[in-house]
Amino acid sequence: AQKVTQTQTSISVVEKTTVTMDCVYETRDSSYFLFWYKQTASGEIVFLIRQDSYKKENATVGHYSLNFQKPKSSIGLIITATQIEDSAVYFCAMREGSNNNAPRFGAGTKLSVKP
Amino acid sequence: EAAVTQSPRSKVAVTGGKVTLSCHQTNNHDYMYWYRQDTGHGLRLIHYSYVADSTEKGDIPDGYKASRPSQENFSLILELASLSQTAVYFCASSDAAGGSAETLYFGSGTRLTVL
Numbered sequence: 660a661q662k663v664t665q666t667q668t669s670i671s672v673v674e675k676t677t678v679t680m681d682c683v684y685e686t687r688d689s690s691y692f693l694f695w696y697k698q699t700a701s702g703e704i705v706f707l708i709r710q711d712s713y714k715k716e717n718a719t720v721g722h723y724s725l726n727f728q729k730p731k732s733s734i735g736l737i738i739t740a741t742q743i744e745d746s747a748v749y750f751c752a753m754r755e756g757s758n759n760n761a762p763r764f765g766a767g768t769k770l771s772v773k774p
Numbered sequence: 775e776a777a778v779t780q781s782p783r784s785k786v787a788v789t790g791g792k793v794t795l796s797c798h799q800t801n802n803h804d805y806m807y808w809y810r811q812d813t814g815h816g817l818r819l820i821h822y823s824y825v826a827d828s829t830e831k832g833d834i835p836d837g838y839k840a841s842r843p844s845q846e847n848f849s850l851i852l853e854l855a856s857l858s859q860t861a862v863y864f865c866a867s868s869d870a871a872g873g874s875a876e877t878l879y880f881g882s883g884t885r886l887t888v889l
Contacts, residue, residue, distance in 0.1 A: 665816070694877060704864065704880040750816060752878075759824045761807055761832060762878060766816035 661686045663753050665765035672741055672772055679726070680736045680768045682751030690756030693734045695723070698748040698767070707749075710734055712756070741772045777801060780865050780881035787888050793852040795884050797865030804870035806848040807878065808832075808840060811862045820863075823848055824870065855888045862886070 662685040672678045684693065693710045708720045710727050718725045726735035738745055748769045754762040778799045787793045797806065805824050809817040819832030821840035829840040837859060839851040848867075852859055862885050866878040 668814075696878070702862070702883050704866075706877040706879075709877065752817075759830070761805070761819055761822040761830070763819060763833070764809070764817040766814060 661688075661691075661753055661755055661763050663751055663763050663765040665751055665768050667768045668766075669769040669771065672770070674743060674772055674774050675740055677737065677739045678741055678770065678772075680738075680749055680751075680770070682734050682736070682765055684732050684734065684751075684753045686732075686753065686755055688755040688757055692754045692756065693725075693727070694752040694754070694762065695725070695734075695736045696750045696752060696764075698750065700747070704750070708736070738770075741770075743772050743774065746770055746772045778865055778867050778879050778881040780863075780884050782884060783882065784885040785887070787852075787855045787886065789855060789857060789888055791855050793855050793859075793886065793888075795850040795852075795863055795865075795886070797848045797850075797881060798846055799848075799865075799867040799879075800846065801867065801869075801879070802845065803867035803879070804845070805868045805876075806842065807866045807868075808838075808848070808850045809864045809866065810834065811864060811883070817864065820850065855886075857888050860886060860888045 691712045695707045698704045724737045748767045750767045751765040752762045807822040808820040823829045823842040841849045865881040868876040
């Protein structure tokens with residue numbers, strides 16, 4: 660069965676610094692897709708970035724990037740030059756590549772960015 | 775922009791009563807999902823569907839039924855609501871075009887309180 664684990668419950672950083680959020684996953688599929696989502700204070704959940712298991716290059720979108728370590732089943736989210744508005748809850752998710760399944764999510768990490 | 779609309783936004787129900795949460799999407803997405811959010815548990819998958827008139831059980835289906843009468847609509851039904859079902863419920867949808875690689879679009883959530 661697939662499983663996603665985020666062990667960091669909360670992180671606090673100073674604005675303009677870099678933060679890394681951890682995520683490990685379990686799957687028996689050789690093909691899978693990894694995602695990070697952001698939940699704002701209003702409750703809205705939006706997609707940020709994704710990594711396909713067959714790609715070796717780490718994905719980057721804006722000031723978000725991923726640290727994909729396949730042998731360790733790890734997909735860390737890196738936010739550089741953090742801003743106050745990055746304060747949110749961040750969820751890691753995985754979807755196995757076999758047909759007709761659904762993504763599973765981790766418990767989330769609450770990020771607080773302070774001036 | 776994908777649009778997923780949930781109704782109601784919030785609801786107070788009595789123990790033992792029947793509750794129906796509705797979800798409507800306007801983007802021709804094949805997949806629809808129901809997740810539950812509780813503090814410390816992240817998003818947990820209740821039911822999902824990849825085609826109209828068919829639903830699949832997720833990780834925590836007990837006490838919940840799902841109905842997908844059309845591509846656009848997906849309902850979550852609590853036949854006998856219980857205190858433990860107090861939570862925020864999120865509906866999401868995704869396209870099948872890219873298979874498992876497709877990202878999720880979330881609704882705004884329904885806050886359910888069972889008294």
